[in-house]
Amino acid sequence: MRRLVALRLYAALFVAALTGAAAAFLSMPAASAATGSATGYATQNGGTTGGAGGQTVRATTGTEIHAALCDRASSSTPITIEVQGTINHGNTEKVSGDSCNTAAGVIELKQISNVTLVGVGNGAVFDQLGIHVRESSNIIIQNVTVRNVKKSGSPTSNGGDAIGMESDVRNVWVDHVTLEASGGEDEGYDGLIDMKNNTQYVTLSYSILRNSGRGGLIGSSESDLSNGFVTFHHNRYENIDSRTPLLRGGTAHVYNNHYVSLNESGINSRAGAKAKVDNNYFEDSKDVLGTFYTDAAGYWQVSGNVFDNVTWSSPGDENNPAGPDPKSNTTVSIPYSYTLDRADCVPDIVSRTAGANTGLRVSDGNCTPQSPDPTEPTPEPTDPTPGPTEPGGTNLSIGAGADGSSKASGTSYGNVRDGDVSTYWSPAASTGSISIKWGSATTVSKINIVETSASAGRIGPWRVVNADTGAVLTSGSGAGVITFPQTSLRKITFEITGSSGTPQIAEYETYAG
Template sequence: MDISLTKKTLKTAGLASLALAFSPLYAASLEGYATQNGNTTGGAGGNVVYATTGTQINQAMCERADDDTPLIIYVTGVINHGNTEKVSGSCDTRDNEIQFKRVKNLSLIGTSGGALFDEIGIHLREASNIILQNLHIRNVKKSGSPTSNGGDAIGMEKDVYNVWVDHNFLEASGGETSGYDSLLDMKNNTQYVTVSYNHFYLSGRGGLMGSSDSDDQNGNVTFHHNWYDTIDSRMPLLRHGTAHAYNNYYNDIAKSGMNPRIGGSIKAENNHFERAKNPIGTFYTNDMGYWDISGNIFEDVTWSPASKEHPAGPNPVSTTSISIPYSYQLDAANCVKSIVMQSAGSQKGLKTSNGNCGVH
């Protein structure tokens, strides 16, 4: 894609050299629910700026002509509390998280030089048409010091539409008792999201759709080619709404995997579960959800029914039928582990499946 570099470049020493280093824009192809509701293009066609601090990210948002002007922000280096300050103007930014609030048409993309968000999370609120790509976000805490974004690496809440979360590495260093919450949460009317080629690592909670049983306006979310690695639960926890999970790899899952409940429905196709407890089912409640399952590999898994524990196995069958409104490429389940381990996460060259049990 031909990218017109910049009408406005942030003034920091050495940033001009980043023009030679950034990753190709939208090298990965978008599939899933984010293609619906008018599609998701982020900042395509807008100005391109470069940032090495959180303050510069905030400045880039505040310097747009208006809150809808398309913008692509390329990030290199370490973003943390020490280099993130609130910037005033027509924007609504904060100094303890990267907040996209009441904005549209933005892309936040890590360069090939690496973009690490260290103990600082990304929060989307009343936002639409957003792309988050090739970012490493780690150790965001809700308790202890420093705190950020309620302990979520990425959080979306209140009227968030059309978001693509792609090729990111999201990690924590433990669970809630260590001060962390979730790696990816969607709440309070978050719709039309694709979560693709991300590496979720070492966390008590993968993520949820719906923060409570009354939070019933979330859904239409696709999860594909993600790597859930040493996670306790919530992959995702789904209250109400519909999700589509295909070609994901799950290993070392301690408590539960996909958890549709209170009417939530998930279509699970050609996923690979390895060393996982209760990969699919309704857990921690008797308010049942539903699943449409086919082609999944269950390797060295355990199914443990109990009070308020309703696993789909040991002989899992579908309890509903879900129609998917978009086209997508489905890899064979026996290829998923290899494909995902080569391509999921940041700094993997935005590699994707080549449709023939390999990556390109």
């Protein structure tokens, strides 16, 4: 009860009464508010450019947002929607059209692509009304506030998530937003930002998440392991009970965030998830990193973090805190470039850049805020890349042997070691194993699993096994570069234990280091 009262009291300091404006839907010139460029995992898989290059329109109601989507020539025609005023249930109706799939009482970004939703003017507030992203790609949500979205009680919207992504979502950049609730699950609220059912290549940057029982999650259950490749940077999490975030499988990069008053737990890596946790500042909080509420282990690589008045609970059957002296138990390869601010300056730089209506300021990498360049060109999408850049050194798979548990018709084990990404191996079912083998003991410490472009993102949880001894060298989720302690062996097996569709492995590369 004391926690709930504190949540309500704290929220009251931030939630102001805002009045929506009833303005007409206006056609605008092609130039629009500066959005900068996507960062983190949202730059991968072809990049995230939203509505760049398309028409720009203005909307002051949820109905006008839906109308802008529905008035496009097709569901993939680029568009930037500039939002001003308060969007709520009373002004958000379903609009029909060939290029949209909307619903009343929620902002529906469903079965669409190439859209930017950006707050302008005196601000955009989505009041008690969430933003759905479903079966969509190349979406930017920027400079908006979403508050008090409930999953129960009145009104009800979006299952309780301020921003919810679900069902085959790709490439979303959420930037400079403020997401807030006024309590926890007992008061009808759920997560502030959730990603489920095959959601990949997402970045949350320069945002504020506060006053909620749950910050957000990747994966709705221990069996929903098809999500991942998510970056969290320069965000402020404040007065959150747990899930900052909760990771079930997949890979996350968590850097330069400021965490204040995490009441029960913080970054919860479980079910084979891997989190690279760099230069964050944790303050006045409990159990900020570990595997919690499950015996399904997750993993982390830590460096440069500051733990300021952080307390840690004792380990138990379903409680494995990383502290009080957090150490890495895995390694995570990051395929994009980034610059780390020093952890000691994170509270200051985040306080001056994060959240809606802060001028879209970002860090220059030296703890100094700067405004985005409105004339900076937005990069064009590139061909999808299946994972991190190929490691250096000699690919030991070339000239080696290969076998596996099964192979689909028309595929071959040898296709994974021929250096040709146009050929591939598939198991006869959605799971299976593929091995590289040598005539004598060979030292290996790194593999690279390259999916075909047509199947990118299908591989879920996996294990890498020393086939000589049966020992599991490492486990995780998703294709790409995988590292483990140097091991001398004659045969190494990549075992896929879950997928969102039939995997297609173009190359299974092996390296000594």
